[in-house]
Amino acid sequence: MADSVVKNAWYVAAWSSDVTREPFARTICGEPLVFFRDLEGSIITLADRCVHRRYPLCLGKVKGDAIECGYHGFTYDRTGTCISVPGQDNIPRTARVRAYPTVEQVPWIWVWIGDEDLAASTPVPQHPWLSDPKWTWIGEMARIDCRYGLLMDNLMDLSHETYLHAGYIGTPEVAQTPIESSVDPEAGLVRVNRHMESVECPPFYEKSTGISGRIDRWQDIEYAPPCLYVLHSRIAPEGVLPEEDGSDHQAAHMKILYAVTPETENSTWDFYAVARDFALDDEGVSQFLLDMQNVVVQQDVDALNVLEKVIEGEGDKMRELSIKIDSGGLAVRQMLRKLREAQNS
Numbered sequence: 001m002a003d004s005v006v007k008n009a010w011y012v013a014a015w016s017s018d019v020t021r022e023p024f025a026r027t028i029c030g031e032p033l034v035f036f037r038d039l040e041g042s043i044i045t046l047a048d049r050c051v052h053r054r055y056p057l058c059l060g061k062v063k064g065d066a067i068e069c070g071y072h073g074f075t076y077d078r079t080g081t082c083i084s085v086p087g088q089d090n091i092p093r094t095a096r097v098r099a100y101p102t103v104e105q106v107p108w109i110w111v112w113i114g115d116e117d118l119a120a121s122t123p124v125p126q127h128p129w130l131s132d133p134k135w136t137w138i139g140e141m142a143r144i145d146c147r148y149g150l151l152m153d154n155l156m157d158l159s160h161e162t163y164l165h166a167g168y169i170g171t172p173e174v175a176q177t178p179i180e181s182s183v184d185p186e187a188g189l190v191r192v193n194r195h196m197e198s199v200e201c202p203p204f205y206e207k208s209t210g211i212s213g214r215i216d217r218w219q220d221i222e223y224a225p226p227c228l229y230v231l232h233s234r235i236a237p238e239g240v241l242p243e244e245d246g247s248d249h250q251a252a253h254m255k256i257l258y259a260v261t262p263e264t265e266n267s268t269w270d271f272y273a274v275a276r277d278f279a280l281d282d283e284g285v286s287q288f289l290l291d292m293q294n295v296v297v298q299q300d301v302d303a304l305n306v307l308e309k310v311i312e313g314e315g316d317k318m319r320e321l322s323i324k325i326d327s328g329g330l331a332v333r334q335m336l337r338k339l340r341e342a343q344n345s
């Protein structure tokens with residue numbers, strides 16, 4: 001695991017609503033973790049293995065700001081230090097489990113798995129559209145039996161929408177329109193832009209935005225490796241451009257966010273959210289977007305589960321062939337490789 005996954009990074013581990021005063025278990029980057037809230041509501045994240053006999057702490061009880069192992073009662077505080085063992089007063093000095101830096105940015109809980117000293121100096125990726133009242137959003141999570149990189153390939157190349165998601169978000173123009181991709185090493189971003197002019201409005205957008213007729217449809221991806229991917233989607237009546245001051249009232253905007261987190265080397269958590277700046281109070285639109293996004297994600301999950309099996313079974317026996325549409329995905333592979341090399345050296 002150490003070599004194949006970037007660990008010196010913030011990853012989304014859970015939704016805020018997942019973590020309560022009951023222990024919540026989840027494996028991130030191969031590390032079994034237990035999450036719970038202290039008496040003030042802050043999140044405590046510890047290794048989910050008791051030092052005594054490795055019983056998962058998630059099967060124990062939260063007591064105050066500590067967690068008590070459900071097997072023989074070893075109790076750990078927020079720093080992972082054991083503060084009580086049964087049958088004796090002195091506690092072995094090595095009785096501690098690892099505590100993980102954790103930041104809650106509603107609706108997501110971010111955790112740091114790698115070198116702890118680097119956590120404080122690394123900013124947590126921002127996702128303002130999930131908390132700004134000018135936006136509303138829907139979201140869910142999927143678990144995929146595929147390595148992290150396969151989901152990144154998928155997200156960086158949206159031409160697959162035309163085929164894998166035909167009849168949903170895919171129209172022929174998506175695959176037909178060339179992309180521009182670029183790497184911004186300063187900002188640590190990979191960008192892929194696809195601007196479609198005067199295209200048919202897919203039923204997905206017609207229903208949810210109320211814009212009909214021919215549209216200009218922009219898809220601007222910004223990916224901040226390794227975890228946060230944002231697709232800035234703009235739908236406007238044909239020929240309408242944003243104003244010089246950046247305002248863009250005639251257009252509808254969506255931010256399609258994916259937080260991609262390795263569970264293990266061969267499985268991935270896919271947190272997704274669709275934020276929009278129109279029809280804010282329309283529950284019907286929210287439900288429509290959620291149902292649609294769930295279908296689309298499931299189509300990706302099904303495809304990636306198949307692909308992982310093929311790759312696991314056959315290894316590198318067959319070489320892949322890349323074309324222009326893969327430039328964003330290839331840039332991402334290179335960026336992730338550099339991050340891994342920096343971490344492992």
Ligand code: FES
Pocket residue numbers: 050051052053054055069070071072073074
């Ligand atoms: S395994 Fe946790 S106290 Fe024994």
Ligand SMILES: [Fe+2]
Pocket residue numbers: 154160161164165296300
């Ligand atoms: Fe997809």
